[in-house]
Amino acid sequence: MLRTSKYLLAVAAIALAAGVSARASDATRVALVPGGPHPYFSAWEKAGEDAKKDFNLGAADYRVPQKWELNLQNSLLESLLSQGYNAFLVFPGDPVGSNSTVQELTENGAPVIATAGCLKEPTTALFCFGTDTGNSAYLGTKELIKAMGGKGRIAHFTGFLVDPNTQLRIDAVEKAAKETNGAVSVTQVIADIDAPGPAEEKINAYLAAHASDVDGIVTTAWVPAVVAANALRRIGDKRIKMVGIDHDEVVLKAIKDGFVNGTMLQNPYGQGYIGSYALNRIRNGCKVKKDAPFKTIALTNRFIDSGTVYADASAVDNYVASMQSITKQIFAGFENTYLDCP
């Protein structure tokens, strides 16, 4: 009798363990994977932690490829899938080259949202959730032109040439300048400098030789914004106006001190937080609405803008509140706007 009870107990324990294990594997385990190490994405870590707590997720872990290399990111994604992650927020290492890996993830039952950067259609990612980079560059240049008094010469410092977003940014800056009917011209575009070494070398060399030839600087990538802000502080001449991008402390302080006029803020925290929420809802039976009001941009016709806002000296102290306000606003209407849930 005692032996029978022991067997029954053992069977029950195994069944319980199996049940727990089944439930554990059913829980949404989100991996937030950028293209490589970059300060822009550091907000994703906190966003994942908050999302795990608020939405009772199995995991929402920020996992960074050791460097910006498409193959490394693809390998990391494949490895994370075999480690049991079942939902992915991915900044595509390449808008085209990441598609194949994303397709493999989705074919294995793991939904993917392209986050902070888009995949080129056709793609099996649910949608793209990020900043409209072209629009952000356009609005930033318009602010710069306003600060320059509507006339003058602009230098544009931007990201890697192999990133097609770079061409969109270059075109957007040109477009804003052309709208002035010749009053403003883009005299120099320096690209391929979203890393400290090349940015320091090229921006400093350019300003040393041509500072007097430019009236305004627009930067559309994180590292060039930091380096250009530092350079203007060193030169000490506030004649040159500048609009940067993102929220690095160096740029924010330069805005407060008057060396930089403003910055185009993006919303990485909101991308990670709302993206994790959306993946969990999708895994629990929701579907993306076919008639959802997606925007169309160069890469995709399923784009959701995670928000961008211009912050000048009057708004720079409250930039966190600005980003949180955008996040709350998008989150409040997200499910009704974009998802069909049972």
Add this chain to the structure above:
Amino acid sequence: MTASIQRAPAALVRSALSNEFGLVALIAVFAAWFALATPGFASPFNLFTLGRIAAIDVMIGFSMMVVIVTGGLNLSVGAIGACSAMFFGWLSQRFGLPLVFTIPAALAMGAALGAVNGQLIVRSGLHSFIITLATMSVFFGVMVFVTRAEAFRALPPAILAFGRLRYFGYVSPLLLVSAGVGLALAALYRLTPLGREMLAAGANAAAAELSGVRVGRVFVRCHMLSGALAGVAALMAIARTGAAIPSMAGDLGQDWLLPAFLGPVLGGTLLSGGRVSVLGAFLGSALVSELTNGLLQFRVGEFWLQTYLGLMLLAAVLLDLMRRKLVARFGASR
């Protein structure tokens, strides 16, 4: 009869002392450790993706190995690979040409760029390090200028299907391609006059010249072969990603440099030239891919990955050294 019995243990000791045996042993030990310690390592999906990655790294290693044989280097393997891939993509997307034409054309592009390297090295007399460092920027720069960094993705579906194909659930056909190319290279060096001339020119160019080997022409052919193999690696990368993208080998193709060197060097190919181990290069690349995959499975902090990889490679080399000393002592005592 007695002599053959005595020769057998000697041959056994010799093969146990070999680099290749050590690499096989290390691969087996690490595979067992990773499979026991991490639940995902032995999963069919992971084994499939590991094989696919290893196949590409092996081919990149081969493309460097065939130049190291001459005592030279080819720093432009990544740039040549990217150019071949983009040429393949352009022919496929723009003209809709079939694979029977585009694949040889891509390999010819790789070989042609390799020939440029070879001619510049032979005619200038400068070290291949300088020449290929320069051509790396030139090839990549021209490619980005011509393509405006736009990828080609309207490629024949067969190539992507090939990259996703699985034999027995976990074997990638790309691995078989690498093995096939490895066999062909081994045959080249062991069985053909050209292969022997390559080794002779690498070991001692002056002596080879005196023996009637046209060293300059041999060097150019080595670089052409290197370019063609970089083209093969690029086509395999396309099969993995389903698109020809300018950044497939990183900025200037630099992402390929580490796998290009690690495989051949771990495998026993002499940097000074004249000696090659095709099997060693294959196994060396496979070991590095396996270690990287295993460390990812262990969830080693991403920024520690390179450190751990370096430490494990160091440990692997030291263990192999110990093994050789033990086997040598055991062999001597017999």
